[in-house]
Amino acid sequence: MSKQSSASLADFLEFMNRKGLNTTSQRRVIAEAFFELPGHYTLEEFYQHILRRDPGIGQTTVYRTLKLLCDAGLAMEIHFSDGITRYEAARPNSHHDHLVCLSCGRIVEICDPRIEKLQHEMAEKHGFSLDGHVHNLYGLCAACRNARSEGQSTR
Known part of the structure; x- marks a missing residue:
């Protein structure tokens, strides 16, 4: 795992702890995968990536964890002209x-x-x-x- 993903995962775990939310093994797998996967992904694309890691994780769990990552300021929803929501890691001081x-x-x-x-x-x-x-x-x-x-x- 890269330094960036370690720092971001640590930030996510800290956010979950601060909010009193359970950090389940599924949420951890989803967060690790999110920070390791560069680019912009739809929920379905990201879910397919998660299924290759752990087929037992449901799409609702992936969606809710992505929302938690956004709430923590560690992920961003991106909207392009096609109306499909995509997600990307929020990188402080790295605007593009x-x-x-x-x-x-x-x-x-x-x-x-x-x-x-x-x-x-x-x-x-x-x-x-x-x-x-x-x-x-x-x-x-x-x-x-x-x-x-x-x-x-x-x-």
């Missing part, structure tokens, strides 16, 4: 934005200090104090553009 392919659904994380700087400048110019933002850019990835130009389907 997303490029989203409208054809295949590929999601690429991007981080550019120029974007962050410009956002703060625009907010200040208009008298806003930023508490956060969501920045998703939609279009077609290179593979989908190539497939489309060749008349192929990308799904």
Whole structure:
């Protein structure tokens, strides 16, 4: 297990203890898997990943544990234009934005200090104090553009 997942798991266990909630072995397996799995996953995608680790864990337990991770500030719900909720680990001081392919659904994380700087400048110019933002850019990835130009389907 990586340092990041250990620290995040410890934070989750501390949160559960502070709230007086039981830290079951299933919740622990789910949290460990969540912190080890990079990217953005739907409940169903993450559940399928959990089933490979422990087929005895139910989808409701996975969903409730993801909600607890969000309540603890260790996970975030992400909403793109398709209306499907995805989850990703919340990484303090590691803000990023997303490029989203409208054809295949590929999601690429991007981080550019120029974007962050410009956002703060625009907010200040208009008298806003930023508490956060969501920045998703939609279009077609290179593979989908190539497939489309060749008349192929990308799904």
